[in-house]
Amino acid sequence: EVQLVESGGDSVQAGGSLSLSCTISEYTDTQYVMGWFRQAPGKEREGVAAIDSRGGVDYARSVEGRFTISQDNAEKILYLQMNSLKPEDTAMYYCAVAWGPWRAIQATGPIPTLDAMDTWGQGTLVTVSS
Secondary structure, eight states: OOOEEEEOOOEEETTOOEEEEEEESOOSOSSEEEEEEEEOTTSOOEEEEEEETTOOEEEOTTTTTTEEEEEETTTTEEEEEEOSOOGGGOEEEEEEEEESOHHHHTTTOSSOOGGGOSEEOOOEEEEEEO
């Protein structure tokens, strides 16, 4: 069973930076899409950034230019570098993976839908104070 474990969440002031990591236990397919999602209190979970097995990346408009998604396949780690953090970035951040051809996973948009993802991590909390 594939497992994802996030880390790096913390409390920071607005304008600060954080780097989140997600360790994946194994790759079960050479084709996949991995993503970062977040859920703020009282709100629905939303996609933040995605990266596919070719290295293609996509971002939600709300984080584009501030967040960077990357992966280290050898170490099996997914990263999310978050700069210029805002109070509205406060949320539980989750990583997730969907196995299979990226065209199918991203058929509805560059950030996959929640139900397209196969496995989720337990989340790491990011709190940004003003």
